Amino acid sequence: DPKIIQKPKYLVAVTGSEKILICEQYLGHNAMYWYRQSAKKPLEFMFSYSYQKLMDNQTASSRFQPQSSKKNHLDLQITALKPDDSATYFCASSQTGTNSNERLFFGHGTKLSVL
Amino acid sequence: SQWGEENLQALSIQEGEDVTMNCSYKTYTTVVQWYRQKSGKGPALIILIRSNEREKRSGRLRATLDTSSQSSSLSITGTLATDTAVYFCATSGYNKLTFGKGTVLLVSP
Numbered sequence: 001d002p003k004i005i006q007k008p009k010y011l012v013a014v015t016g017s018e019k020i021l022i023c024e025q026y027l028g029h030n031a032m033y034w035y036r037q038s039a040k041k042p043l044e045f046m047f048s049y050s051y052q053k054l055m056d057n058q059t060a061s062s063r064f065q066p067q068s069s070k071k072n073h074l075d076l077q078i079t080a081l082k083p084d085d086s087a088t089y090f091c092a093s094s095q096t097g098t099n100s101n102e103r104l105f106f107g108h109g110t111k112l113s114v115l
Numbered sequence: 116s117q118w119g120e121e122n123l124q125a126l127s128i129q130e131g132e133d134v135t136m137n138c139s140y141k142t143y144t145t146v147v148q149w150y151r152q153k154s155g156k157g158p159a160l161i162i163l164i165r166s167n168e169r170e171k172r173s174g175r176l177r178a179t180l181d182t183s184s185q186s187s188s189l190s191i192t193g194t195l196a197t198d199t200a201v202y203f204c205a206t207s208g209y210n211k212l213t214f215g216k217g218t219v220l221l222v223s224p
Contacts, residue, residue, distance in 0.1 A: 035214075042201075045214075100207035101145055101146040103148060106157030
């Protein structure tokens with residue numbers, strides 16, 4: 001019974017389009033994260049949110065926008081998609097996000113392919 | 116070693132053998148976490164070692180931490196085919212964990 005749900009599991013998009021990756025967690029955690037994994041950069045940190053506030057953003061491009069409508073939701077909107085955006089995107093959560101030693105719990109990922 | 120500009124490391128062994136993976140990190144950390152990622156899944160924490168611990172054991176897993184050389188190792192004794200996965204070390208930083216490039220471990224039955 002997965003506690004972090006990512007939708008969809010697979011996503012194919014055309015260059016220039018826009019997609020939203022969904023993430024919901026049912027662990028009662030207050031911090032959520034997005035990581036990206038590709039052949040070039042395994043498990044690259046993108047964003048962290050704590051109590052629905054953006055804590056850190058390591059994504060250079062404004063094409064990537066996290067959206068937190070509820071404490072247990074952190075969606076990822078990607079606009080003007082490029083083939084280089086092809087990767088598996090992982091959502092994760094932790095208890096508070098204020099203790100840097102907290103363990104992360106990951107979802108199964110959304111594999112995005114941009115043609 | 117996982118960090119820096121090194122390519123993803125790969126190890127191929129037979130079931131029953133012991134294996135050790137190394138990780139060196141660049142910045143100060145109070146904790147090193149080791150994650151395992153099986154094919155098609157997200158990473159999952161398998162062992163965590165704090166800066167005041169030199170060694171930590173959990174079942175067949177043993178982690179070490181040397182803060183002076185900024186390095187950690189993960190050993191698995193009596194490997195099983197189900198240990199086949201990618202293993203990442205991760206260090207703590209402000210508001211995030213930073214992951215190494217990983218070690219691919221293939222255990223053949």
